[in-house]
Amino acid sequence: MQALAVERGAAVRTESAIEVKDLRKSYGKVEVLKGINLQVERGKLLALLGPNGAGKTTTIRILATLLRPDSGTVRVFGHDVVQEADAVRRRVSLTGQFASVDDELTGIENLVMIARLLGYSWKQAKVRARELLEAFDLVEATDRLVKNYSGGMRRRLDIAASIVVSPDILFLDEPTSGLDPRSRRQVWDIVRALLAAGTTVVLTTQYLEEADQLADRIVIIDHGTIIADGTIGELKLSVGSGTVRVRLRDPQQRPEAERIVAETLGVSVHLESDPSALSAQVTDPEQVGTTLTNLSRAGIVVTDFSLGQPSLDEVFLALTGQPADGEANEEIAQ
């Protein structure tokens, strides 16, 4: 990343990789982005968190020069995404929500094609393609048509295609949605490796856990506005550190369990639709163990007990007072 600093005199004054000021975008009468302000530091990962229709994909597509903003300024490494789109394109890469690889070609053909379009000779393109297939654990699938790939393989190929020439910024639009846990972890490993190599990453996700795992900073978007912006630590301070979920062997004991949990944690308890389950927000994690002890002292048999990340819904509940409601607006952006 040091080399970047000398590359372009004036453009590099800015410390940030991305600067967004009062970004607005509408589709017809639907206002999708209502004044977004963002800043992403170099070499860091920013997670855009929000439900469907919040404006995540629209934001990321504008950053990657695929959509034009209606108003506001968007600068990537000091270059305006509208005025200097080509300069931005040379530095960024996007992995879209819908796999941006060619189904009807094989894995290697896809990578060779992208490498060619970036300016490699046929020979260099093949060498680079093989190198990437190896790095992304896709060697066995080299000559298989992509339409026969699993979701995880396709996603990996997609990311591989995005880094044929290592970009300075990589945009990942919901990189793990629809993936099984193992594939999801593989994608996370890849993202961590990218960060270790100095790449700036912006990803969108609907999962707080994913943001927690990877992000240096989290921005929560809802209905086209930013409702929270901070580190995961700061965010947890405002929404509580997590949720305790308890499942009882005997549903009859739920009222008593509810009373014990409420007393121990000092919060109100949520009765789940499952008649033997209940949950509660935790502010002080130290009380969690005591809760379990108190339940067993009262003779209540617990079959399942977990302390989990607050779900996106709970985050929204804490921040806005109402649960997240996904809309179809985001689909228009496709």
Next chain:
Amino acid sequence: MTTIQPSLSKPVNGTKLQAALTTQSRPSRPSAFAASITFAWRALLKIKHVPFQLFDVTMFPIMMTLMFTFLFGGALAGSVGEYVQFLIPGILVMTVSMISMYTALGLNTDITKGIFDRFRSLPFWRPAVLVGALLGDMVRYTLAALVVIVLGLILGFRPAGGVMGVVLALALLLFFAFSLSWIWTMLGLLIPTQESVMMVSSMASFPLTFASNIFVDPQTMPSWLQVVVSINPVTHVVTAVRGFMHGTITSGEIMAALIASVVLIAIFAPLTMYFFRNKNTR
């Protein structure tokens, strides 16, 4: 879920990944030619992987040639043998013109997929996407043309222009198909669904092929129709293809066909590129 890191998860190859990420210098932007050739290569790979898509370029010409030869042959020229001499060059142009419609269909399917986002975010010469696809289609057109010619020879078509005449006729026809494809490509960009692309293209291609000199001598037509026929680019191409094949070509005929093709490109290529650039960037 966060606590378990099962070893069954075969992690991505860490060291290899690091190595792959070590930034090599970015190669310089590909030339327009290199990018176009890459897209032509892509089109050919698709034929290789799904050979069935050649069905249309083989069956359609056979059907057209047989149908029109035997349907009109007796009535129009007195005998099939004589009509074939007149019809084969025309049916050749018609077949290739109609097959060129599929370019639009292919493009329309392509654009709706995520891969197009990837293309649009790469800094290469934009028209390459279309030019390359059209170049790839040349293979399909050539194949269709060969089917018609071979079938024609079997039916008694005897080109007086010889092999050279046929080859030149083919070259001209391919150039025309390339020019014509820009119309379909533009439609493919403007029209939202595949079905409507198909409908509009068919609607456009019928007058283009029938209101021409493919089937009958325009002398037999009412004068207003003769005017339409004489401004139809297909007519000029058919005349030139006939001229080459029968060995009676004049430089005026060649010029007329070339001008017709160049005019198509001059009008529709810039329009298509304009719509292509603005696609989805609203």
